[in-house]
Amino acid sequence: MxxxxxxxxxxxxxxxxxxxxxxxxxxxxxxxxxxVAIDANGQPSTGDMRAQLLQTIQNLxxxxxxxxxxxxxxVRLNVFTTSxxxxxxxxxxxxQAFTAKHGIRQATTLIEVQGLxxxxxxxxxxxxxx
Numbered sequence: 001m002x003x004x005x006x007x008x009x010x011x012x013x014x015x016x017x018x019x020x021x022x023x024x025x026x027x028x029x030x031x032x033x034x035x036v037a038i039d040a041n042g043q044p045s046t047g048d049m050r051a052q053l054l055q056t057i058q059n060l061x062x063x064x065x066x067x068x069x070x071x072x073x074x075v076r077l078n079v080f081t082t083s084x085x086x087x088x089x090x091x092x093x094x095x096q097a098f099t100a101k102h103g104i105r106q107a108t109t110l111i112e113v114q115g116l117x118x119x120x121x122x123x124x125x126x127x128x129x130x
Contacts, residue, residue: 001026001129003075005105016096017108021075023129030069030128034080035060036120044118049081053091053122057098060124069128071102076127084112087122 002024012019023029037045037055045052064071079095081087087095087110099106116123 001073003129015108016099017077018105019107021105021107023075026129028069028130030064030067030073030126030130032060032063032126032128034078034123034125035063036117036123038118044120048090049083049086049121050090050094052120053094056122056124057094060126064126064128067128069130071128072104073128073130074102074104074106074126075129077104077106077108078125079108079110080113080116080123080125081110082113082116082121084110091122 004022004024005018006020006022007013007018009019035056036059037047037052038059039045039055045055047055061071064074077099079087098104
C-alpha cells in the first residue's frame, strides 16, 4: 500500500488530522461500523463521554486487530458525538493520544448528532487499509 496525505493549509497540523488521504495499491480495505462504548456482554456504558471514548477506542482497536489490520492503517475516522463542546473540553486529549499512539494521519469528520444508540455520547467509524 502507498499512502499519501494532503493538507494544503498549515492549520491542519493542529487538528490531528489531514484534509485528504490517497491510497494506491491497497492489499485490503476494512470498513468498520460505528463503534460505541459497549462491553463484551453487550451492555452500554453508563460513564461520562471521556470514559465512553476510552471504551470505544478499545473496541475499535480490538475490531481492527481481530480483522487482521493495524490501527496505523486508519485512513478515515469519523467522530459522532452528542456534544462537540463536551468532546473538545473533555476528550480531545484522549483522541489525540490514540491517533499519536498509532501514528494515524487520517481524514476526519466530527459530527454533532441529536442522539446515539442507548443514550451513548460518542461513536467512531473507521476505514482501514493495508
